[in-house]
């Protein structure tokens with residue numbers, strides 16, 4: 001099965017000219033590009049093979065929600081995937097499991113493919129990480145009973161680079177074990193995220209249970225990203 005590669009640009013780049021250039025450089029089948037909201041339209045128009053994703057969405061179709069972007073608005077721009085529950089939104093924006101659950105339910109109902117991110121902030125042991133992820137998933141998936149369009153990203157918070165060179169990717173064997181564990185709970189595609197680069201991507205791809213990767217920092221450098229695609 002081809003692997004799914006999500007390019008999560010976070011709050012980068014600085015303008016739409018740079019966003020279009022980067023999108024064109026990494027426009028490949030099997031790649032989902034998730035630019036910041038202001039560049040969604042321009043990126044959507046400039047890609048031919050990749051699929052458009054958003055980094056978040058509000059749970060309502062429309063209405064009095066200042067500053068929020070609705071499901072219908074994303075749909076009108078051709079967005080197919082939405083990333084939900086990313087740890088940076090949980091940490092910096094205070095997103096709770098309850099709120100994420102609401103978003104997951106409504107986005108799935110509206111026909112989006114949902115990339116739900118889960119993962120522990122500290123790894124004391126793999127078994128404690130498993131029980132954390134199990135509880136987080138339970139809370140985020142309350143009331144969800146159709147899993148067809150759900151993709152889960154196992155993204156341990158400590159492994160996300162966030163520009164900090166001390167952060168490192170998970171051991172691919174541990175990541176693969178966690179992916180198997182998640183698949184026992186929910187029968188969906190499960191991908192890995194956290195400091196994936198052109199150099200280490202292969203060590204994750206070689207585990208057949210890992211269905212793809214969510215890439216932050218390395219998706220902003222087209223050379224690095226192409227190395228990964230290769």
Ligand code: PGA
Nearest residue numbers: 160161194195215216217
């Ligand atoms: P990273 O980010 O690849 O820079 O570690 C991954 C993510 O947070 O989506």
